Amino acid sequence: MALRDHSLDDKITSAAMEEFSEKGYMGASLRKIAQKSGATVGAIQTRYRSKDELFASLLKPFLDDIEAAFQNVRADYYSDIGGNILELLKASMQYESQTILRLIFDHYSEAVLLLYRSGGSSLEHYFDMLVENKIKESVMFFNNAGYSDVDEKMLGLLISMQFDSYRRIVMGCSDRAAAEKYMQSLMTYHLGGWVTLFDSISEKNKQGDMRNEI
DSSP: OOOOOTHHHHHHHHHHHHHHHHHHHHHOOHHHHHHHHTOOHHHHHHHOSSHHHHHHHHHHHHHHHHHHHHHHHHHHHTTTTTSOHHHHHHHHHHHHHHHHHHHHHHSHHHHHHHHHSOTTSTTTTHHHHHHHHHHHHHHHHHHHTTOTTOOHHHHHHHHHHHHHHHHHHHHHOOOHHHHHHHHHHHHHHHHHHHHHHHHHHHHHHHHHHHHHHO
């Protein structure tokens, strides 16, 4: 049995990162990756069963860090549900935005691949899945905090807009310091939307109490 040439491993992954970054998942070619790496298509296929598996392998460290970080965000999100709801939300948004920025800039090339180059791959809808999970967790959070009348559709719109801000920062600002400034402004903007939502819920509750008293 022939020994695997491990000297090709890094060359293949570097060539794959270059090819996927330039052409996206759908446009990338194993043949081109082989040419760029000095390997053969067969050598790539002994390491990865498919183009999709190769693409996913490039993103694995990034995705592992996302999963670990979001576990911490979830724990922080539910740690003090009995406190002031807006202060808890503000602290959670601040922590979450800082965490996401750190992840983006620790894995910038991979973030671009995931958000803008993954069409057609098994990871195409990964970011959308994060948004859906966040919406479900938020509904649970607000229900547990006594906001059973929260408008779930509006909640989903606010969270989707918030996460879309992260997506836009990836492509629009590759400088970390500038991105942090923009993110802070965006969080202030989004918090205003949350405050409006809670004011609407409070007003509905007051009107309901008044009707009960009549």
